Amino acid sequence: MKNYFKNMKTITKVDYATYLGVIAAFVIVTLLQSAGMLTRSMTGMLVPICCYICMAVSLNLTVGILGELSLGHAGFMSVGAFSGVIVSMSLQSSVPNELVRLVLALVMGAILAAVVGFVVGIPVLRLRGDYLAIVTLAFGEIIKGIINCLLVGWDENGLHIALNIDGTKTMDSLHLGENSIQIIKGAQGAAGNHRIATFTAGFVLVMITLIIVLNLVRSRTGRAVMAIRDNRIAAESVGINVTKYKLIAFVTSAALAGASGALFGLNYSSVSADQFDFNTSILVLVYVVLGGLGNIWGSIIATVVLYVLPEALREFSDYRMLAYAVVLILVMLATNNECFKAALSRVIPKRRKGAAANG
Amino acid sequence: MEFLSYLITGISLGSIYAIIALGYTMVYGIAKMLNFAHGDVIMVGGYVAFYSMTYASGSLLGDSPSAVATGLSTLVCVLLAMAVCTVLGIVIEGLAYRPLREAGSLAVLITAIGVSYFLQNAAQLLFGANPKNFTPVISGQLTLFGGQLRISYVALLTVAACIVIMVCLTLFTSRSKMGKAMRACSEDKGAAQLMGIHVNRTISMTFAIGSALAAIAGVLLCSYSPVLLPTTGSMPGIKAFTAAVFGGIGSIPGAFLGGILLGIIESMAQAYISTQLSNAILFAVLIVVLLVKPSGLLGKYVPEKV
Amino acid sequence: MAKKVFEKGKMVPVPSHSIIPERDLYKSPILECSHLGIDFGGLAAVKDFNITVGRTEIAGLIGPNGAGKTTVFNLLTKVYHPTRGTILVDGMDTAGKTPAQVNRMGIARTFQNIRLFNNLSVEDNVKIGLHNQTRYNALSGILRLPNYWKQEKMAHESAMELLSIFDMQDLAGHKAGSLPYGAQRRLEIVRALATNPSLLLLDEPAAGMNPSETVELMENIVKIRDTFHIAIMLIEHDMNLVMGICEGICVLNFGQIIAKGTAEEIQNNPVVIEAYLGKQKEG
Numbered sequence: 044m045k046n047y048f049k050n051m052k053t054i055t056k057v058d059y060a061t062y063l064g065v066i067a068a069f070v071i072v073t074l075l076q077s078a079g080m081l082t083r084s085m086t087g088m089l090v091p092i093c094c095y096i097c098m099a100v101s102l103n104l105t106v107g108i109l110g111e112l113s114l115g116h117a118g119f120m121s122v123g124a125f126s127g128v129i130v131s132m133s134l135q136s137s138v139p140n141e142l143v144r145l146v147l148a149l150v151m152g153a154i155l156a157a158v159v160g161f162v163v164g165i166p167v168l169r170l171r172g173d174y175l176a177i178v179t180l181a182f183g184e185i186i187k188g189i190i191n192c193l194l195v196g197w198d199e200n201g202l203h204i205a206l207n208i209d210g211t212k213t214m215d216s217l218h219l220g221e222n223s224i225q226i227i228k229g230a231q232g233a234a235g236n237h238r239i240a241t242f243t244a245g246f247v248l249v250m251i252t253l254i255i256v257l258n259l260v261r262s263r264t265g266r267a268v269m270a271i272r273d274n275r276i277a278a279e280s281v282g283i284n285v286t287k288y289k290l291i292a293f294v295t296s297a298a299l300a301g302a303s304g305a306l307f308g309l310n311y312s313s314v315s316a317d318q319f320d321f322n323t324s325i326l327v328l329v330y331v332v333l334g335g336l337g338n339i340w341g342s343i344i345a346t347v348v349l350y351v352l353p354e355a356l357r358e359f360s361d362y363r364m365l366a367y368a369v370v371l372i373l374v375m376l377a378t379n380n381e382c383f384k385a386a387l388s389r390v391i392p393k394r395r396k397g398a399a400a401n402g
Numbered sequence: 403m404e405f406l407s408y409l410i411t412g413i414s415l416g417s418i419y420a421i422i423a424l425g426y427t428m429v430y431g432i433a434k435m436l437n438f439a440h441g442d443v444i445m446v447g448g449y450v451a452f453y454s455m456t457y458a459s460g461s462l463l464g465d466s467p468s469a470v471a472t473g474l475s476t477l478v479c480v481l482l483a484m485a486v487c488t489v490l491g492i493v494i495e496g497l498a499y500r501p502l503r504e505a506g507s508l509a510v511l512i513t514a515i516g517v518s519y520f521l522q523n524a525a526q527l528l529f530g531a532n533p534k535n536f537t538p539v540i541s542g543q544l545t546l547f548g549g550q551l552r553i554s555y556v557a558l559l560t561v562a563a564c565i566v567i568m569v570c571l572t573l574f575t576s577r578s579k580m581g582k583a584m585r586a587c588s589e590d591k592g593a594a595q596l597m598g599i600h601v602n603r604t605i606s607m608t609f610a611i612g613s614a615l616a617a618i619a620g621v622l623l624c625s626y627s628p629v630l631l632p633t634t635g636s637m638p639g640i641k642a643f644t645a646a647v648f649g650g651i652g653s654i655p656g657a658f659l660g661g662i663l664l665g666i667i668e669s670m671a672q673a674y675i676s677t678q679l680s681n682a683i684l685f686a687v688l689i690v691v692l693l694v695k696p697s698g699l700l701g702k703y704v705p706e707k708v
Numbered sequence: 709m710a711k712k713v714f715e716k717g718k719m720v721p722v723p724s725h726s727i728i729p730e731r732d733l734y735k736s737p738i739l740e741c742s743h744l745g746i747d748f749g750g751l752a753a754v755k756d757f758n759i760t761v762g763r764t765e766i767a768g769l770i771g772p773n774g775a776g777k778t779t780v781f782n783l784l785t786k787v788y789h790p791t792r793g794t795i796l797v798d799g800m801d802t803a804g805k806t807p808a809q810v811n812r813m814g815i816a817r818t819f820q821n822i823r824l825f826n827n828l829s830v831e832d833n834v835k836i837g838l839h840n841q842t843r844y845n846a847l848s849g850i851l852r853l854p855n856y857w858k859q860e861k862m863a864h865e866s867a868m869e870l871l872s873i874f875d876m877q878d879l880a881g882h883k884a885g886s887l888p889y890g891a892q893r894r895l896e897i898v899r900a901l902a903t904n905p906s907l908l909l910l911d912e913p914a915a916g917m918n919p920s921e922t923v924e925l926m927e928n929i930v931k932i933r934d935t936f937h938i939a940i941m942l943i944e945h946d947m948n949l950v951m952g953i954c955e956g957i958c959v960l961n962f963g964q965i966i967a968k969g970t971a972e973e974i975q976n977n978p979v980v981i982e983a984y985l986g987k988q989k990e991g
Contacts, residue, residue: 052881112508166693173436177647178692180640181685188682208676230678255850262849262856263835263842263863266828270836273825280785280819281903282811282840291846321640325515332512337827364523371516372498379505 058257061340065253069246076242084354090310092350093245094120097252097303099330099342101296104256106328107337108265109292110272111168112176114324115183119297120304121319122159123152125190127305128233128314132226133197141239148239149248149305156301157294159186164293168286183324190316191230198223232315233308240310248306249343252299257339259295268292269337333374403550408673409666414557416665417564418626421619422642423649423657424571425612431588431652432608435507438514439494441639442521443613446490447483447620448630449529452536454479459537476539483617491613492606500602518636525632538625556625563618568658571611575654584608588652641668641684648688650701659699664688736799738763738814738907738939739784744793745963746783753779754963757793761907761956766933767941768954770974772983776963777943778820781909785817786810798906812840816905818896820912820943826885830876830895833884834867837902841866870898873935874928889916894925901932908932910942914949922946926953951975959983 072089075081102116127148138144167178194205194212198220205216207229214225227233259265267288270278279285308314334345352370356363377383422444429437458475498517502510543554575581583604586594595601623638624630641664649660667687671680691699737760744757754776761767769777782788784795786807795802797813805813816837825833835842842863844855871877874894879887884895893913900908913929914922926949933940944950950957951971959967959974961983967974974980 106508112511166689170692170696173430173651174647174692174696174698176436177644178689181644181688184640184685185682185689188679188685192676192678208679210676210678258850258852259846262846263839263844263859264846264849266832266836267839269828269832270825270839273827274823276787276807277819277823277825278836279787279807280811280817280823281837281899282808283836284806284808295846329512329515332508336508361527365520365527368516368519368523371519372513375509375513375516376498376501379509380501381504383501 054261057340058261061257061343062250062253064340065246065249065343069242073242088350088354089242090240090245091307092347093242093249094303094307094310095327095330095350096249096343096346097306098300098327099334099346100249100252100256100339101299101303102327103331103334103337103339103342104259104292104296104299106331107335107342108256108260108272109268109289109296111289111293112173113179113296114176114321114328115179115181115186116296116300116327117319117321117323118179118183118186119156119160119300120307120323121183121186121190121316122156123301123304124308124314124319125193125227125233125316126155126301127152128236128308129195129197129202129226130305131237131239131309132224132233133202135224135237141237142244145239145241145244145306145309148309149244149302152305152308153298153302156304157298159301160294160297161290164290164297168289168293180321180324183319183321187316187320190227190232193227194229195227196223196225230315230317232313232317234313236309236312236314238310238312240306245306248302252303253339255295255299259292260339264288264291329371333371403547404673407551407553408669410551410553410557412666412669413662414560414665415626415669416645416662417560418619418622418661419638419642419645419664420564420658420661421567421615421622422638423646423661424567424654425615425619426643426646427649427651427654427657428571428584428608429612430646432584433499433605435499435510436514436643437499437609437612438511438639438643439517439521440612440616441635441637441642442518442525443487443490443494443616443635444620444623444639445525445630445632445635446521447487447617448536448624448634449525449534450483450486450617451479451539451621452534452624452630453529454482455537455539480539480618480621483621484614487613487617487620488610491609491616495606495609500605522632522636529632531632534630536624536628536630538628539621540625556622560622560626563622564658564661567615567618568654571654580604580607644685644688647698648691650698653698653700653702656698656700663699736763737761738765738798739941740796740799741784742794744780744783744790744795746779746788746791752963754783755792757783757960757963757965759958759965759968761939761941763906763939764933764937765939765956766929766954767939768950768957769941769943769960770945770947770950770957771960771966775960777960778911779963780960781817781911781943784810784909785815811903811905814906815909816900816903816907817909818893818900818911818913820915822889822892822896824884824892824895824899826883828884829880830871830882830884830887831864831867831880833895833899834870834902835863837870837899838863838866839903841902841904867902870902873901873932874898890921893917897932901936905938907939907941910940910944912943912945914944914946922949925949929953 076086098116098120102113105111105113105116130148130151131144134144134147138147163182167175167182170178192207194207194214194217196203196214196217196219199222200220203217203219205212214228219225267278267283268291270283271285271288275285304319330346330349331342333349334341334343353363353367356366422440425440426437429435429440455476458479494517498513499510502513538556540555540559543552544558545552575585583594583599584607586597586599587601587604591601620635623634642661645660645664646657647660648664649656649658664684668680668684671683675683739759739761741757741759745755746753757780769780771777779788783790786802786805797810797815800813802810802813825836828836842859844859848856868877868880871880876891876894876898879891884892887895893916897910897913910929914925917925929940929942930953932938942954954971957969957971957974958965959980966983967977967980969977
């Protein structure tokens with residue numbers, strides 16, 4: 044056993060350490076929670092943190108591993124959130140078990156987001172660089188616009204869906220029967236949801252996301268995706284179907300974002316499309332870049348720190364977002380400027396060189 | 403007639419987008435970075451103009467100032483806004499972007515986002531979160547066809563300003579020494595440096611021009627929809643960025659064309675299809691255009707060399 | 709050194725019809741180009757390019773700078789789509805194929821300006837070359853099904869065997885981008901070989917190498933041909949290398965073939981001498 048560990052590659056060790064770290068964090072937080080040592084605001088942050096970790100890890104698949112800048116990741120989260128809410132609300136009577144309903148909602152969120160990711164991905168991935176970025180941004184805004192017009196209700200006859208294009212329709216236009224539930228009310232979003240998301244579910248989702256992304260990256264598929272990132276022409280020259288592998292990465296990333304969106308949606312009694320706008324996409328992108336492109340555990344740490352930071356800065360009240368901005372700029376300067384780096388390395392003893400291919 | 407009025411609204415709105423997009427496109431062309439803080443420079447321009455105009459009308463001008471005095475003071479206020487934004491642009495570039503000249507594009511992008519957050523939150527602290535009511539720089543409207551068609555003077559001014567800026571910029575980049583230096587830097591910074599061009603100064607100059615344009619756009623934007631908030635600049639900023647990509651990022655005529663078209667599409671979509679979906683429609687058109695012309699309408703396609 | 713590997717030969721199926729390397733130009737060639745040409749903006753960069761490469765031939769493509777040699781490689785690998793003419797690989801037309809499909813048809817290449825996957829390890833670079841030899845889908849990769857472990861083990865062994873051609877096993881864990889220049893060039897060849905090609909295109913393999921490295925490279929090119937029984941076509945400016953190992957040589961100037969033949973024929977061809985040195989003044 045000891046030998047086995049010694050023979051493992053550094054990358055594999057990093058992967059296992061990531062899993063272990065997440066498990067340890069979950070255990071510690073659960074213990075603290077049961078001991079009553081967490082404040083209400085801290086408890087309230089647990090599920091969103093899990094969601095954002097999944098968002099960051101899945102976005103890292105697109106930005107860090109595939110190397111394409113996406114500014115519309117929140118769009119997939121939005122698709123997942125609303126499809127999750129629809130599933131959970133409309134199955135209330137037929138599936139009374141909350142856990143089963145939660146799982147169904149997450150799976151549905153992932154599937155729908157994957158479908159949307161596929162539809163968006165086919166044309167979009169033919170574009171390169173900043174053009175791809177702007178199209179993903181545009182796509183996120185389109186999703187937001189459509190959901191803002193969406194009216195969804197449920198009654199015994201099933202789901203009723205209408206698109207309020209000209210602003211004249213209301214929930215009455217759905218002609219819901221008796222015992223109906225109004226699920227999505229256009230720009231107001233979904234309200235009165237059952238909050239069935241739990242921290243344990245969040246932890247499981249994080250673990251599943253990690254397993255999917257890490258195993259994918261360490262497989263033939265992941266190598267092909269990274270080859271495309273490093274040198275598209277060389278990747279083609281060794282027989283890699285560029286579109287196919289770009290799509291696999293993009294759709295996987297979208298599906299995971301959908302699942303985390305579903306969990307996020309089911310953690311609040313109300314959600315609206317405006318919560319998943321461009322700024323949310325940017326927020327997640329910041330987590331990914333600060334955590335290190337292609338660095339999965341870095342994404343996790345960055346998410347936790349940057350999510351908690353504004354809360355921790357609460358005592359500075361008005362100045363906290365300003366401080367956040369300054370921290371963001373300083374960190375980018377510190378990690379990317381050669382002079383800064385040189386000055387830092389003089390202060391801090393040089394770290395051991397990382398594994399060759401942990402990207 | 404209704405159509406004509408929507409068209410004119412679209413063109414004037416598009417002119418604002420075009421002026422902002424020119425700033426985006428120039429900065430992108432030379433520094434190869436998406437300056438997400440550009441939209442917030444617009445907001446700063448709006449606030450500077452707002453406060454200076456309020457001050458001017460409150461304490462400098464008397465109770466019933468002459469039209470010439472009002473006009474002059476407005477002009478001075480706009481120039482002040484431009485000056486402030488120019489300095490702001492140069493400072494942002496020098497402090498936040500220049501140290502990252504050699505870094506990856508994502509690092510610069512995140513820094514730009516940081517700058518954007520900074521400007522928005524600083525504005526909120528300085529000016530408060532309450533919306534300010536901006537007095538349009540010019541009031542009144544032109545009535546044509548016996549009252550069937552009304553065009554506000556602001557719309558006319560916007561279009562005129564956009565055309566003048568566009569012509570000046572084209573002349574500047576094609577004729578002047580600094581303009582040629584800018585074009586050289588956008589082609590190849592290393593080679594430009596070897597030819598004795600001061601690359602850092604040229605890039606600063608580009609930011610200065612872009613930010614001055616943003617100030618003008620800020621004043622026009624606030625005259626068009628007179629509510630001023632710390633977040634006023636972000637959505638027009640994103641749309642103008644879209645316009646720049648739409649027309650072919652890096653191309654000055656492209657930014658102009660993209661801006662105008664975007665304004666028209668938005669205005670028409672709002673009028674004839676759906677107010678709620680207008681942004682979605684606008685972005686959908688963008689996606690379709692990019693799929694047909696992957697480098698935008700006037701952008702040139704540069705194939706990868708093997 | 710790596711003799712064992714070649715004896716085993718298990719990784720690369722040896723084509724049954726050409727066990728002995730010979731210059732079999734006239735029986736079932738691996739590559740046939742006829743009237744190949746491409747225009748860039750109305751200018752013909754390559755015109756009327758005809759060439760036939762035998763199954764186990766080492767062919768050379770030479771010519772002055774800007775003659776269009778790399779363009780020919782780009783046409784063969786479909787990085788550029790030819791304006792005119794046909795390319796047959798093992799008798800099959802490559803019209804309408806993508807670069808990836810052409811690779812799967814049997815053409816692998818290296819690049820003049822090295823194109824490695826710089827952020828990945830040397831081993832991973834070779835494993836990416838083995839992409840189409842490793843068979844499991846994304847799902848079995850994610851779930852780590854038995855097939856994943858089996859195929860990954862095979863990929864690892866194959867990669868090590870291939871690296872041993874150039875004695876590079878020890879570098880397997882290094883980042884490709886951190887290798888010295890010569891090692892990068894060799895790794896590109898290994899990566900191309902990993903795709904199990906029947907024709908290997910080498911674009912200036914000796915560029916930047918010193919004379920002794922070049923000699924070693926020559927030996928290795930011949931060894932690769934003899935071991936894997938494949939055809940090799942190379943662009944090179946080092947005439948010692950070209951004349952030393954190429955069985956057939958083709959000279960390109962201004963996008964057109966000006967001479968074809970053996971090393972001796974080329975060396976004595978006045979047209980070739982003129983293309984390289986310019987016309988000699990009479991008197």
